[in-house]
Amino acid sequence: MELLCNAPAHATVPDRYVFPPEKRAALQLNDDATSDVTLPIIDLHHGTLSDNRRRIQVAAEIIAAGKEYGFFQVVNHGVGDDAVQAFRDAAAGFFALPAEEKLPYCSYDMSKRFRLATSTSYDRGETRYWRDYVKFRCYPPSDDNVRCWPSRPASFVPRLVEYCEAVHGLAQTLLALIAEGLGLDKGFFAGDLSGGDTHMSLNYYPPCPDPTVTMGLLAHCDRHLLTVLSQADVAGLQARHGGRWLLVRPVPGAFVINFGHQMEIVTNGVLASVEHRAVTNSVAVRMSVATHVHPTDGCLIRPAPELVDEEANPAKYREFMFSEFMEAYDAADASREGVLEFFKIHHD
Numbered sequence: 072m073e074l075l076c077n078a079p080a081h082a083t084v085p086d087r088y089v090f091p092p093e094k095r096a097a098l099q100l101n102d103d104a105t106s107d108v109t110l111p112i113i114d115l116h117h118g119t120l121s122d123n124r125r126r127i128q129v130a131a132e133i134i135a136a137g138k139e140y141g142f143f144q145v146v147n148h149g150v151g152d153d154a155v156q157a158f159r160d161a162a163a164g165f166f167a168l169p170a171e172e173k174l175p176y177c178s179y180d181m182s183k184r185f186r187l188a189t190s191t192s193y194d195r196g197e198t199r200y201w202r203d204y205v206k207f208r209c210y211p212p213s214d215d216n217v218r219c220w221p222s223r224p225a226s227f228v229p230r231l232v233e234y235c236e237a238v239h240g241l242a243q244t245l246l247a248l249i250a251e252g253l254g255l256d257k258g259f260f261a262g263d264l265s266g267g268d269t270h271m272s273l274n275y276y277p278p279c280p281d282p283t284v285t286m287g288l289l290a291h292c293d294r295h296l297l298t299v300l301s302q303a304d305v306a307g308l309q310a311r312h313g314g315r316w317l318l319v320r321p322v323p324g325a326f327v328i329n330f331g332h333q334m335e336i337v338t339n340g341v342l343a344s345v346e347h348r349a350v351t352n353s354v355a356v357r358m359s360v361a362t363h364v365h366p367t368d369g370c371l372i373r374p375a376p377e378l379v380d381e382e383a384n385p386a387k388y389r390e391f392m393f394s395e396f397m398e399a400y401d402a403a404d405a406s407r408e409g410v411l412e413f414f415k416i417h418h419d
């Protein structure tokens with residue numbers, strides 16, 4: 072497998088990474104076209120959310136940001152900068168291992184529990200994305216999950232366990248706030264809806280000699296419930312907003328939060344799953360750490376009855392099992408409308 076992280080610095084962009092002009096990102100990193108819109112940055116006031124007024128205020132901010140953008144950043148979230156940096160260093164150390172040490176993990180077989188690959192999930196001989204990635208189950212640290220994790224670098228597993236424990240706590244805090252903000256029971260998301268194994272994507276984008284002709288990651292919506300993403304200080308993530316692409320500007324110490332399809336369906340469309348993508352840059356390695364909170368495979372997904380009104384606001388989606396959604400997502404090639412179509416109820 073031809074991994075970008077194994078190659079010496081690239082002087083030119085090989086043809087197989089060059090997108091036709093209509094598929095390139097019109098909005099590049101340095102464009103200032105979006106400076107009038109900045110995604111909300113929400114202070115989670117870590118440790119003081121037992122104060123009722125404050126908690127209700129934060130929950131309202133999250134719902135407002137979620138409805139308007141489907142993307143926001145959180146600061147003062149309780150996950151220590153040290154834990155984030157230590158895991159990011161360990162993950163960077165994995166990509167930096169000699170090629171032969173990484174070889175056993177290279178695979179496009181999606182049933183593999185820890186796999187390293189390049190471009191997208193499928194290698195169909197199409198134009199390649201300027202990205203290597205690792206995908207695996209990162210939480211809980213069950214025997215089945217731990218046995219698939221790499222032993223090198225030696226810091227990888229201990230730092231991963233610390234990071235995921237902390238991020239799991241943050242995700243549950245966010246889900247309780249979202250539930251409260253929507254007028255649902257605080258524990259609404261706590262059971263099967265967020266109880267599947269948490270998945271992680273480590274996305275590695277090396278500097279690219281010509282960012283105008285390449286793409287880092289294709290436009291997509293996340294398929295699960297909630298994503299907690301660390302992009303550190305290198306920009307590249309863009310979110311769709313009202314027909315435009317917004318750059319998600321790096322904020323020191325912040326996590327970027329967005330909703331997956333399951334959140335959109337369970338909230339009957341109130342909190343939408345928004346398309347996003349990544350562009351490349353010519354200067355710095357960019358690594359994003361995406362933690363994806365999943366329902367259990369057997370979880371029954373349906374719009375929350377509290378958010379449905381037969382007359383005024385009928386259910387937009389039918390009931391289904393989460394595993395059914397995972398299959399449909401692959402079949403629809405990650406296209407937002409394509410996959411939702413399988414589950415929509417048409418009222419006319």
Ligand SMILES: O=C(O)CCC(=O)C(=O)O
Nearest residue numbers: 272274302308349359361
């Ligand atoms: O690299 C990024 O910032 C985006 C990653 C992403 O969207 C994903 O892993 O689902």
Ligand SMILES: [Fe+2]
Nearest residue numbers: 291292293347
């Ligand atoms: Fe994503």
